[in-house]
Amino acid sequence: MKFIEIANLRKVYRKGSVKIPALRGVSLEVERGEFISIVGRSGSGKSTLLNLVGGLDTATSGSIVVDGTDLAGMDRSGLARHRRHTVGMVFQSFNLISHRSALENVMLALTFGGVPRGERRPRATNLLRRVGLGRRLDHNPSELSGGEAQRVALARALANGPDALLLDEPTGNLDSSTAREIIDLIAGLNRDAGLTAIMVTHEQALAREVSSRIVELLDGRVVGSGEEGRAS
Amino acid sequence: MNLLDMVELGFDNLRRTKLRTALTTLGVIIGIGALTSMVSFGTGMQKNITETFEENDLFTSLFVTAADVEEMAEADPDRVREMMEEVPEPLTDETLEDIRGVGGVELAFPELRFPVRIQVNGSETRTMLRALPASMGAYKPFSETAYGRFYDDDESNEVVVRWQTLERMGILVEEEPSGAAGRDTTGKTRSVHPDSILGTEIVVISSTLDVSRIPTNPLEAFSLVRDIPVKEIETRLTIGGIMKRSAAFGSNAWNAGLLIPMETGKRIPSLGFSSIWEILRRQRRGDAYASIYVRVGDVRNVEAARDSIESMGLSVFSIADQLEDIKKGFMIMDAVLGAVGTIALVVAALGIINTMVMSILERRREIGVMKAIGGSENDIKMIFVVEAGAIGFVGALLGLLLGWVVTKIANFVANSYLLPDDAPFINFFHFPAWLILGAVAFSVVVSLAAGLYPAVQAARVDPVTALRHD
Numbered sequence A: 001m002k003f004i005e006i007a008n009l010r011k012v013y014r015k016g017s018v019k020i021p022a023l024r025g026v027s028l029e030v031e032r033g034e035f036i037s038i039v040g041r042s043g044s045g046k047s048t049l050l051n052l053v054g055g056l057d058t059a060t061s062g063s064i065v066v067d068g069t070d071l072a073g074m075d076r077s078g079l080a081r082h083r084r085h086t087v088g089m090v091f092q093s094f095n096l097i098s099h100r101s102a103l104e105n106v107m108l109a110l111t112f113g114g115v116p117r118g119e120r121r122p123r124a125t126n127l128l129r130r131v132g133l134g135r136r137l138d139h140n141p142s143e144l145s146g147g148e149a150q151r152v153a154l155a156r157a158l159a160n161g162p163d164a165l166l167l168d169e170p171t172g173n174l175d176s177s178t179a180r181e182i183i184d185l186i187a188g189l190n191r192d193a194g195l196t197a198i199m200v201t202h203e204q205a206l207a208r209e210v211s212s213r214i215v216e217l218l219d220g221r222v223v224g225s226g227e228e229g230r231a232s
Numbered sequence B: 001m002n003l004l005d006m007v008e009l010g011f012d013n014l015r016r017t018k019l020r021t022a023l024t025t026l027g028v029i030i031g032i033g034a035l036t037s038m039v040s041f042g043t044g045m046q047k048n049i050t051e052t053f054e055e056n057d058l059f060t061s062l063f064v065t066a067a068d069v070e071e072m073a074e075a076d077p078d079r080v081r082e083m084m085e086e087v088p089e090p091l092t093d094e095t096l097e098d099i100r101g102v103g104g105v106e107l108a109f110p111e112l113r114f115p116v117r118i119q120v121n122g123s124e125t126r127t128m129l130r131a132l133p134a135s136m137g138a139y140k141p142f143s144e145t146a147y148g149r150f151y152d153d154d155e156s157n158e159v160v161v162r163w164q165t166l167e168r169m170g171i172l173v174e175e176e177p178s179g180a181a182g183r184d185t186t187g188k189t190r191s192v193h194p195d196s197i198l199g200t201e202i203v204v205i206s207s208t209l210d211v212s213r214i215p216t217n218p219l220e221a222f223s224l225v226r227d228i229p230v231k232e233i234e235t236r237l238t239i240g241g242i243m244k245r246s247a248a249f250g251s252n253a254w255n256a257g258l259l260i261p262m263e264t265g266k267r268i269p270s271l272g273f274s275s276i277w278e279i280l281r282r283q284r285r286g287d288a289y290a291s292i293y294v295r296v297g298d299v300r301n302v303e304a305a306r307d308s309i310e311s312m313g314l315s316v317f318s319i320a321d322q323l324e325d326i327k328k329g330f331m332i333m334d335a336v337l338g339a340v341g342t343i344a345l346v347v348a349a350l351g352i353i354n355t356m357v358m359s360i361l362e363r364r365r366e367i368g369v370m371k372a373i374g375g376s377e378n379d380i381k382m383i384f385v386v387e388a389g390a391i392g393f394v395g396a397l398l399g400l401l402l403g404w405v406v407t408k409i410a411n412f413v414a415n416s417y418l419l420p421d422d423a424p425f426i427n428f429f430h431f432p433a434w435l436i437l438g439a440v441a442f443s444v445v446v447s448l449a450a451g452l453y454p455a456v457q458a459a460r461v462d463p464v465t466a467l468r469h470d
Helices: A046-053 A076-086 A103-112 A117-130 A147-160 A176-192 A205-212 B003-016 B018-057 B067-074 B077-086 B095-098 B134-138 B164-167 B180-186 B218-226 B262-267 B277-282 B299-310 B317-362 B364-372 B375-417 B434-457 B465-466
Strands: A002-017 A018-030 A035-040 A059-064 A087-091 A164-168 A198-201 A214-219 A221-226 B062-064 B105-110 B113-120 B123-132 B158-162 B171-173 B191-193 B201-209 B230-243 B258-261 B293-296 B316-317
Touching: A018 A046, A018 A059, A018 A221, A035 A046, A035 A164, A035 A176, A035 A205, A046 A164, A046 B018, A059 B201, A076 A087, A076 B375, A087 A147, A117 A214, A147 A176, A147 A198, A176 A198, A176 A205, A176 B191, A198 B003, A205 A214, A205 B230, A205 B375, A214 B003, A214 B364, B003 B018, B003 B375, B018 B067, B018 B317, B018 B434, B067 B434, B095 B105, B095 B293, B105 B134, B105 B201, B123 B164, B123 B262, B134 B158, B134 B364, B158 B164, B158 B201, B164 B230, B171 B230, B201 B258, B258 B262, B293 B299, B317 B364, B317 B375, B375 B434
Parallel strands: A035 A198, A035 A214, A087 A164, A164 A198, B123 B258, B158 B230, B171 B191
Antiparallel strands: A002 A018, A002 A059, A214 A221, B062 B293, B062 B316, B105 B293, B113 B123, B113 B201, B158 B258, B201 B230
16 A cells, blocks of 8 residues: 555635635555655645645545545544644745744644653754754744754654655745755655655756656646656 | 643743733733722621621620610600500519529620719719629620729629720820820820729719709799709729720620629619610619620520510510621622622633734734644644633732732721721721632633633634745
8 A cells, every 4th residue: 555645636725706726636646755746837736735635724525545544534633643743844934933942843843742841852952953953952943044944844844753744845945055955854864764755846956856756736637747756 | 732831832922922911911910909809898897797796795695675675766656655555564673583594594684884974093084884794704805804804793893994995084004104204294195004003993973863952843843954953973993904995896785984893883873874765664663774685605595595585575686686687788798899890800801802812813823833733723722721821810819919909008098097096907808718719710710711712713723824925
């Protein structure tokens, strides 16, 4: 069985009486340990797909089976558990909590993850060291560069030991050299820790270099999928 | 996430918006302050009254009269005359003996009370004299003389004077006399040691009708208008004890400046009436008493003794009966005051709702992040509920402090300016444990209820829209 099986996934947003279809029947299978990049124009449904896999949103129809469990059958607390333990999400705009230090941002995820109080600080410190931020533990997001902030977000996503990283344009707000560092870091986590990675990105060149597969979306449908990444 | 985590996260958010939190909490502080100070006034009054009853041993006291005086006072004059005829036997020594024979009755003695002038060391004042049997010395408040002792013989010449009466005469009795001799030269107040006043002679001047001057010729009767035939009689007694006003509240049931032994009191000639009813009664029988005081040994026997005395055709009045009515009155007052305080707290609760709704609008993104990293709806709801509860809890503690300070000030003002100088300090407010704990619990519950709606709103925040990059 595949790690993630997406079948005929549809998502329709409603604005008043107007229906806006974001996904029109997406099917996709992801193996455990794969690094998939999802590319496509703005509005093609990339982020929607990622949010559905991440359990932030619910599909209109179709199914997403992750590790044998269908997200469609989960209640809200089940989805919260899914977000807490199965996936770790990283966003373009980092989404760190601004009044908390790097360490506290990571510790908050551990708090929700039910990690005992005494273990949170050492675990968060280790996670930040792992992403190369061992010396910036007590800095607030405003005192960090974009690359550093995204490292904190990565450490936070890894906090509760997820099986998969869901990355929504993780390099979108970074300059090219910093973007490179972040992509390398993600690729390293995918390769060394065996973490499944699904990354939404605009940067096709970068995607081609690191991912095992690229999936292209257009108007809510998969239009291209191939093993054209690093594996080939 | 455990409770400690929720408290930590809740307080963390409150710390960030210090001014807003402080203002919202201030609303709760004022609400709880108003509520507790108002209710504490009601409980304070109730406590004072109950204590006065206890101090004067009123729960075991009965007052026996021959007829229902109140009923007579309300009737029209013709009816009163009829009633006077109907009055069965006035209270006499025989009645007294009968009452003493009633089961449970420990003590019964007639009311003997009349105004006199007294002189001590050349100073003079007017006061009320009351004769009490020596056996009353065993009970409060007579068992607690400030200086000296209560007389132990009904024929004794020793009397007990009220401290405040002496003070009014310019004699300030103190263990450590202040100002020593210097002050008596001013002629106002001199401070004396109790030892030097105990044993001092006290002259009691009472008035009585001068029978020899009552005109026999009806034509001379007009002279009565100008010159009432009263003569003054001096009785020389000794100060044996000094009592301070012990009851903390209200007028003392035993209010009199001078207490003297029963038989000694009977020997002092006086006009001897304290009301018009007594004069009317005395027309019928000279040795009649206005009322008889009855003391029952045990509170449990009060009802039985009362029934027995009533079956003798006498009226029995017990102040303890009224305590229940008084208590009911105070409960109503408490409820009204409490309702006013509750309104203040409800306004404060609206403040909490407002603050939290605003806070959720500002923190939408943060709530979205919390959800994205695994916070469940319940976690987020609880963080906000705890925040509201914290405002309620802290507000209640500070509100109690505010209420306490306000009541201290009110107490000081009332005692300094509203009460007579010789009145002992009265604590008008009382904070029993149930009020303190109840106020905290009430505040927390109201605040939690106020936080519930915003908390549910927070939990429903859609993470996708909250996180959509700007």
